[in-house]
Amino acid sequence: MHILKKIKTKQYTLAQGDCLDYINSIPDKSIDLILTDPPYNIAQYSTGNINLPGRSALNNDLGEWDLSPIDPFEFVHHFKRILKPNGNIFVFTSYNLIGKWHEAFDKEFDTFQFFVWHKTNPAPKIFKNGFLNSCEMIVCMWNKGHKWNFGKQNEMHNFFESPICMRPERLSDPKHPAQKPVKLLEHILKIASGEQDVVFDPFMGVGSTGVAALKNNRRFIGIEIEPVFFDAAKKRIGGYDNG
Ligand SMILES: C[S@@+](CC[C@H](N)C(=O)[O-])C[C@H]1O[C@@H](n2cnc3c(N)ncnc32)[C@H](O)[C@@H]1O
Secondary structure, eight states, rough: OOOOEEEEEEEEEESSSSSSHHHHOOOOOOOEEEEEEEOOOGGGOOOOEETTTTTEEEEEEOGGGSOOOOOOOHHHHHHHHEEEEEEEEEEEEEETTHHHHHHHHHGGSSEEEEEEEEEEEEEOOOTOOOOOOEEEEEEEEETTTTTOOOOSGOOSSSEEEEEOOOOTTTTTSSSSOOOOOHHHHHHHHHHHTTTTTTEETTTTTTTTTHHHHHTTTTTEEEEEESSSHHHHHHHHHTOOOOO
């Protein structure tokens, strides 16, 4: 698929299409931080609707976009090529894919660690037959000499706690089942990048990483394949552009 729409301002570039097509046009060593949330491919584990009292039913059928398999080996050489030598990578992932991210990226970077987002309001399990899905994993990689903005030891925990996105932050039209809280993304990008740095999100959804980047004076490049999510991201991110 080719890039269908592209918008460029001083602070951001947004493109609608397949990130693997777009990524070839990004110059070598030009990105300070890759902060992205690719599909987890969990729709394949769906067991249908789980009915919850007083809440809408839940299931893992996130959408068509979650079905095409994500192969970290397809991304590792692109990410290495475009990342500055002092850059950082943070990728949201799930239990079924974390091993693949490790296998593809660990040997290519000096350090591979993980960060946990603890959701304080996960969906309940009314039959008490397993743990709540209250944590999401974010794998992170960097090389020696990378940029890091820690102040004190207690800011260095690989853990962040916040509720999942609720209204008014959560969009209702379009509704994106995987919209991430801007607070969490801001926490990561403040640690791992500086002002005017370029943040890249090849799977931007409704643009939460872009909002976090612009709110914190970073530049942003985002790609999204689905036209409705792309249009929502364009609107949200455009609202933060004061350049
Ligand atoms: C987990 S969601 C990201 C949600 C985002 N963090 C947010 O807060 O809105 C992953 C997104 O990647 C998009 N996507 C899937 N395959 C893609 C591809 N090859 N290129 C660009 N975007 C893609 C999907 O349409 C989906 O919106």
